[in-house]
Amino acid sequence: MSFRDVPKVELHLHLEGAAPPAFIRALAKEKKADIGGIFDAQGNYAYDGFDEFLKVYEAATSVLTTPEDYARLTRVVLEECAEQGVIYAETFLSPDFCGGGDVKAWWEYCAAMAEAAESAEKDLGITLKGIITCIRHFGPEKARAPAVCAAETVGDFITGFGMAGAETVGKPGDYAWAFDCAREAGLRLTCHAGEWGGAQMVRDTLDQLPGIERIGHGVGAAHDGALMERLARENITLEVCPGSNIALGVFRYWRDHPIEKLRENGIPVTVSTDDPPFFHTTMTQEYDKLNEVFGWNEEDFAALNQDAIAAAFCDEKTREDIVKRLKA
Numbered sequence: 001m002s003f004r005d006v007p008k009v010e011l012h013l014h015l016e017g018a019a020p021p022a023f024i025r026a027l028a029k030e031k032k033a034d035i036g037g038i039f040d041a042q043g044n045y046a047y048d049g050f051d052e053f054l055k056v057y058e059a060a061t062s063v064l065t066t067p068e069d070y071a072r073l074t075r076v077v078l079e080e081c082a083e084q085g086v087i088y089a090e091t092f093l094s095p096d097f098c099g100g101g102d103v104k105a106w107w108e109y110c111a112a113m114a115e116a117a118e119s120a121e122k123d124l125g126i127t128l129k130g131i132i133t134c135i136r137h138f139g140p141e142k143a144r145a146p147a148v149c150a151a152e153t154v155g156d157f158i159t160g161f162g163m164a165g166a167e168t169v170g171k172p173g174d175y176a177w178a179f180d181c182a183r184e185a186g187l188r189l190t191c192h193a194g195e196w197g198g199a200q201m202v203r204d205t206l207d208q209l210p211g212i213e214r215i216g217h218g219v220g221a222a223h224d225g226a227l228m229e230r231l232a233r234e235n236i237t238l239e240v241c242p243g244s245n246i247a248l249g250v251f252r253y254w255r256d257h258p259i260e261k262l263r264e265n266g267i268p269v270t271v272s273t274d275d276p277p278f279f280h281t282t283m284t285q286e287y288d289k290l291n292e293v294f295g296w297n298e299e300d301f302a303a304l305n306q307d308a309i310a311a312a313f314c315d316e317k318t319r320e321d322i323v324k325r326l327k328a
């Protein structure tokens with residue numbers, strides 16, 4: 001059974017992480033950049049473990065050097081999302097990779113991506129919003145520039161701010177300046193936590209960064225009953241990416257994945273792909289696996305997508321439109 005035609009909402013998707021390897025290879029060839037070492041014999045991204053994944057990710061990203069490259073990437077990614085039945089997506093965008101954190105350069109990258117998103121909305125029927133992310137392993141000082149970029153471009157397209165990267169670096173509170181800056185500018189907040197850092201990292205993130213509404217991954221919370229109660233009570237949505245967790249070795253087998261437990265504990269869970277070509281997944285495959293392993297059916301997916309759009313960082317008119325399309 002395939003759930004390809006179920007209309008879907010995806011909240012956790014890194015734009016560079018969604019770049020098809022063939023797209024990156026073609027750009028590398030155009031620019032005569034040597035990044036051959038990041039692909040395997042089949043042409044897929046090759047890495048062993050999370051640290052190497054981050055290195056390969058950054059090497060692939062290094063060939064994206066102009067606003068036009070990002071416009072093309074946005075188009076390619078949205079075509080693939082639409083193919084998977086996604087009608088609303090949010091994507092993580094990193095000014096560190098788009099103009100090195102320079103606000104003037106970022107304006108141009110941002111405008112190019114917003115324009116590509118607008119044209120995809122017209123001809124593919126998919127809506128995209130952008131969440132600016134700082135990169136945790138670049139350190140707290142480097143997190144300030146993306147927050148300023150976010151504050152400068154908050155609007156119809158840029159609606160959120162968050163943090164990705166290696167959770168092992170620093171404490172969430174070290175990044176408070178960036179999150180305060182983004183929150184004060186009216187951006188909605190999410191943060192990767194509890195992918196690797198366990199329940200304590202999820203708790204520290206909520207305690208040290210006021211205003212966080214969603215947690216990227218958050219699967220470490222499943223070991224901690226009191227924390228699960230808190231997430232449910234405070235209506236903190238988890239952006240769960242099961243296929244990513246399996247591919248990176250957070251869990252060995254799908255049946256070990258805690259998404260069902262988190263849902264049973266009343267936490268709003270959503271499903272996303274994170275970096276689909278890196279993890280050999282698609283939104284349809286995630287749904288097919290959830291059906292096969294946990295027996296989730298069309299009704300479960302309808303409820304899942306209603307929870308996702310309820311937690312989306314979009315304006316109310318967009319939310320109403322997507323709610324209607326999910327029900328149609």
Ligand code: ADE
Nearest residue numbers: 014017164165192274275
């Ligand atoms: N950036 C891209 N994918 C990521 C992941 N799974 N965890 C942390 N940072 C990321």
Ligand code: ZN
Nearest residue numbers: 014164216274
């Ligand atoms: Zn992620």
